[in-house]
Amino acid sequence: MNEFDPNDPIWTAFLLGELSSEKHEEVKAFLKNSEDAQRTVQELEQTISLLNHEFPQHKLTLLDDQRECILNSRASKPKQLRGLPAAWLSLAALLIVFLATWPVMPWGKVTPLPSPENPSVQILPVVSSQQNALLQTGIKQMEAGDLDAAEQTLEKVLTKDRYNIHALQALKELMEQRIETRILEREKQVSKMFDEVEKRWIYDLDTSDSTPDFLDGQIATGKKDPTDVTRSTETLPTVPTENPDLHADTYVIVHKKRIGRLGAGGGIGGGTFPDGREAPRRLGGMPKQQYEEAQPVISPSQDDFAEIQRNSFKRVSDHPLSTFSIDVDTAAYALMRSRLQQGSLPPKDAIRIEELVNYFDYTYEAPSDGNAFASHMALAPCPWEPEHKLLRIALKGREIPREERPPFNLVFLLDVSGSMDASNKLTLVKSSMKALSKQLNDQDRVAIVVYAGAAGLVLPSTPGNRTAEISTALDRLSAGGSTAGGAGIHLAYTIAQKHFVEDGVNRVILCTDGDFNVGTVQRGDLVDLIEEKAKSGVQLSVLGFGMGNYKDSTLEGLSNKGNGNYAYIDTHQEAHKVLVEDMLGTLVTIAKDVKIQVEFNPAQVAAYRLIGYENRMLKKEDFNNDQVDAGEIGAGHRVTALYQLVPPGGEIPGEAPAVDPLKYNQPPAAGSSTEILTLKLRHKAPGGEISQKQEFVLQGNQWKGNALKTDPEFRFASSVAAFGQWLRDEPFREQMSLEEIASLAKSGLGEDRFGYRNEFLQLIQSANTLTN
Amino acid sequence: MADSDWIFSLVQRHEMALCRYAFSLCGDEAMARDAVQECFLRLCKTKRHKIEGHEAAWLYRVCRTRVIDLQRKEKPMQELSPALEASLPSTEASPDLAAQHQDRAAKLPELLSRLPERDREAVTLKFQENLSYREIAEVLGISEGNVGYILHHALRKLRTELTSLKGALS
Numbered sequence: 001m002n003e004f005d006p007n008d009p010i011w012t013a014f015l016l017g018e019l020s021s022e023k024h025e026e027v028k029a030f031l032k033n034s035e036d037a038q039r040t041v042q043e044l045e046q047t048i049s050l051l052n053h054e055f056p057q058h059k060l061t062l063l064d065d066q067r068e069c070i071l072n073s074r075a076s077k078p079k080q081l082r083g084l085p086a087a088w089l090s091l092a093a094l095l096i097v098f099l100a101t102w103p104v105m106p107w108g109k110v111t112p113l114p115s116p117e118n119p120s121v122q123i124l125p126v127v128s129s130q131q132n133a134l135l136q137t138g139i140k141q142m143e144a145g146d147l148d149a150a151e152q153t154l155e156k157v158l159t160k161d162r163y164n165i166h167a168l169q170a171l172k173e174l175m176e177q178r179i180e181t182r183i184l185e186r187e188k189q190v191s192k193m194f195d196e197v198e199k200r201w202i203y204d205l206d207t208s209d210s211t212p213d214f215l216d217g218q219i220a221t222g223k224k225d226p227t228d229v230t231r232s233t234e235t236l237p238t239v240p241t242e243n244p245d246l247h248a249d250t251y252v253i254v255h256k257k258r259i260g261r262l263g264a265g266g267g268i269g270g271g272t273f274p275d276g277r278e279a280p281r282r283l284g285g286m287p288k289q290q291y292e293e294a295q296p297v298i299s300p301s302q303d304d305f306a307e308i309q310r311n312s313f314k315r316v317s318d319h320p321l322s323t324f325s326i327d328v329d330t331a332a333y334a335l336m337r338s339r340l341q342q343g344s345l346p347p348k349d350a351i352r353i354e355e356l357v358n359y360f361d362y363t364y365e366a367p368s369d370g371n372a373f374a375s376h377m378a379l380a381p382c383p384w385e386p387e388h389k390l391l392r393i394a395l396k397g398r399e400i401p402r403e404e405r406p407p408f409n410l411v412f413l414l415d416v417s418g419s420m421d422a423s424n425k426l427t428l429v430k431s432s433m434k435a436l437s438k439q440l441n442d443q444d445r446v447a448i449v450v451y452a453g454a455a456g457l458v459l460p461s462t463p464g465n466r467t468a469e470i471s472t473a474l475d476r477l478s479a480g481g482s483t484a485g486g487a488g489i490h491l492a493y494t495i496a497q498k499h500f501v502e503d504g505v506n507r508v509i510l511c512t513d514g515d516f517n518v519g520t521v522q523r524g525d526l527v528d529l530i531e532e533k534a535k536s537g538v539q540l541s542v543l544g545f546g547m548g549n550y551k552d553s554t555l556e557g558l559s560n561k562g563n564g565n566y567a568y569i570d571t572h573q574e575a576h577k578v579l580v581e582d583m584l585g586t587l588v589t590i591a592k593d594v595k596i597q598v599e600f601n602p603a604q605v606a607a608y609r610l611i612g613y614e615n616r617m618l619k620k621e622d623f624n625n626d627q628v629d630a631g632e633i634g635a636g637h638r639v640t641a642l643y644q645l646v647p648p649g650g651e652i653p654g655e656a657p658a659v660d661p662l663k664y665n666q667p668p669a670a671g672s673s674t675e676i677l678t679l680k681l682r683h684k685a686p687g688g689e690i691s692q693k694q695e696f697v698l699q700g701n702q703w704k705g706n707a708l709k710t711d712p713e714f715r716f717a718s719s720v721a722a723f724g725q726w727l728r729d730e731p732f733r734e735q736m737s738l739e740e741i742a743s744l745a746k747s748g749l750g751e752d753r754f755g756y757r758n759e760f761l762q763l764i765q766s767a768n769t770l771t772n
Numbered sequence: 773m774a775d776s777d778w779i780f781s782l783v784q785r786h787e788m789a790l791c792r793y794a795f796s797l798c799g800d801e802a803m804a805r806d807a808v809q810e811c812f813l814r815l816c817k818t819k820r821h822k823i824e825g826h827e828a829a830w831l832y833r834v835c836r837t838r839v840i841d842l843q844r845k846e847k848p849m850q851e852l853s854p855a856l857e858a859s860l861p862s863t864e865a866s867p868d869l870a871a872q873h874q875d876r877a878a879k880l881p882e883l884l885s886r887l888p889e890r891d892r893e894a895v896t897l898k899f900q901e902n903l904s905y906r907e908i909a910e911v912l913g914i915s916e917g918n919v920g921y922i923l924h925h926a927l928r929k930l931r932t933e934l935t936s937l938k939g940a941l942s
Contacts, residue, residue, distance in 0.1 A: 009917075009924035016898070018905045018920065044924075047931045051899040056881045060791035060801060066809040070783060073816045129805035130842075 004030075004037045011041055015048055065127040131157055135166055142174050150174055191419055310729065311617075313609045313644075313652050316602040318659045322610055323597045323618040325630030326395070326639045327352075328585075329556060330578070331544055331568035333359035336727070337759070338570045340766040346727065353612030353724035357640050360720065360756060362713040364396035364638050372398050372591045372633075372683055375696045378707035378714050379676075382644055383744060384722055384736035387651075391608075391643040391698075392707070392714050393598070393679060398590050400635040405584055407443040407504040408464065413492040415512035416450045416477055425545045429511045430474045432543070432575035437471070439583055440464025447495045448473055451488025461499045489526065496538045505587050507539045507564060512555070527561050531629075534563040537687065539632075541586070543578070544568040563592060563632050577754070585634035591683035593630040593691065596641065597623040604676045604700060607646040611721050623682060626691050633683075642721050647703075674700030716748030716757065723764060738768045775820055782827055783812055789901055790835050796896050797839045803846075807838035829907035832897065836911060883933050891926040894919060 540562025
């Protein structure tokens, strides 16, 4: 080496000890003589020293799981053969060993093949630290509330590792959170919208002059008071329409009858009244153009609309049979009372007259001969139509003394969604259930399931006498979350099934404010479930709390399918009535699928009109058909039905022309009997599937009688029926005034132990005030 | 010693170093771990006699290729422009060191990160992992002479940068 070249790598190699000893000595010698070289080498030395001491040392180790994976892998590493290069020998040896040890040695096991997704296939899954890190990030993002980012991250994990259980679980949770939030939002919006519309439309329409004129097109032409127009030109609140329930011709909510269907033409209403008059086209108090511009408003479900077609008079010659299912639900009365007390007339379609009449506890005689029913028929001149007669049919169910009641297996299914928080609904539910649970004993069982967000078991099936436990569980309830009814109902039924009591009452009692949202589950599936469970012996009753009437047809329907009953609870007193005073009637069914068929004698009756029971009408064939579902009756319950009868020769109001007499089928010779009618009754035992029939005849000599004179219960019942008609049908108001109805009611007050009848009088008074 | 013990001892001896090395290549702890895991797993599948004698170099080489593979999977291939080269994995993993502004040694990570990739790798293998020229050559797949050349020039460059820094500070 002659010249010094600082760029020669040999200097570094020298310092790092990479040179052969010979070369090393050579360089050493050179250094002695070259100051430049020495300098360079010194500089290099410094740098090297620095690097040796200060090189960033990042401390990092494998994850324990990863190390474990490696060490396990080596443990199952197949034995390797060493030595014996001769191919033949190895092969032979291998073959022998193979065959000899096949079942035992590792190579007898199947080794998985490498795949694109998993290049280094091991017997244990590779633990990826990267996946792990991603997963942790995803979870942190989810906890922080950044659902979108979390979803992306978790999907990344799953792209590489399709079955990563942690990622899958986290993703599932994330989806659930998302759905919950959305359902909650939707609920809020729908609820808000209901409130707004309710505020603006119901009370406006109710308290202002709600004669049909108001609903004519007159508003649009501005003939009315301009302030009316101002009020009504506000557009309806709108709701985002991604709802699959929404159809082209959607309903405007709440006052569907009043405002009508928002059809393609933009106009609404139309149709005919039962007596043939054409209903005016109604614009709901809003100029037509404005209405057309208003976007379709969401309708929670088309099923909620339950228009009542008034029963009209039927000619006995054409319709000798009147068939209907009994109804002992009382919700309509409570709803009506609630509205009147709040200062407005109840919506007409909410008034089911049979439920008003049946709200009261009439003292009919119980059956004495072991039958399920006793019947009590009475005739009198019709209070609102002296030319006609009023027929009362009453059925009284068998009583059960409290001490002899069957054991209960109850599951309360409570709606604790956010909407239940309003107006003390949840408080009312709690106190209602506490009241009931105090009636229970150690033979009974009660459980509480809630649904809101996720379904949850608040109280497992507990013997009825553990009042403290039940009370505590109830106190813990609080409202919040969205409604997810489907899961809750499944849970409730499961528990009821699990603690099924033979020969007892097994029932799920749904307590809700009406928004029984089952999410994506079809309403049909829910109904099927309820029906099926009812057949297997677990019934469903529904208690409605503090909601408007617009959900109650749904709830009534559900309770019908569930072979239970439906009551509306708006006050503690009502809760007491339904769940304590009337507990047996509410819970213990003594007869199922109870149907009534009346055959009128055309010689004695020209026409009849059944008051109420509009949504309970059955076809005449349904009477003998045990497959057809009908109402249930509880212990000690009574059912009252009223008919307005037209005597022979009398004029039949509003009836369509008579049907042509038949040519090939001669009607049986009428007139030979003096019986007025035959009442037939079919019912099944609570657990049975075959119905029994009972028959009662009303003799002709009753025709001239006036049971109203002698029967205060009849007087009171007819006053309630009259009031119902008064509220519902405006033409009726000309036939009977509120004063007349009130005086009829007063004459039937009787003992009125709990004050319900006097309360009724007050309601008449309220209606009076509201319409004057 | 038995095969399983052999593997076990290699894991013990080289686990931390390999992790550290892998980290220096990619700057991602999780990725580094996965690369090292895969490296050892591959070791389990390899015939011992093929590696005996130069286990370290083998491990580092396999680890290096693993890291490169993982990096490729993360991002599609990019042209390694000089600018990109310089911006490749920073030493942000040692924030504690970076905090010491005044310390010349603390500037080292940054300087190292500014080296071209090949240079940095060689320097890392030499001064962090203490591999010989021959081993480094094996890891990087180049000749020994090449290794010497790279290291020498890397050192000189570092020296220049350090002195200029020193001049600025003093």
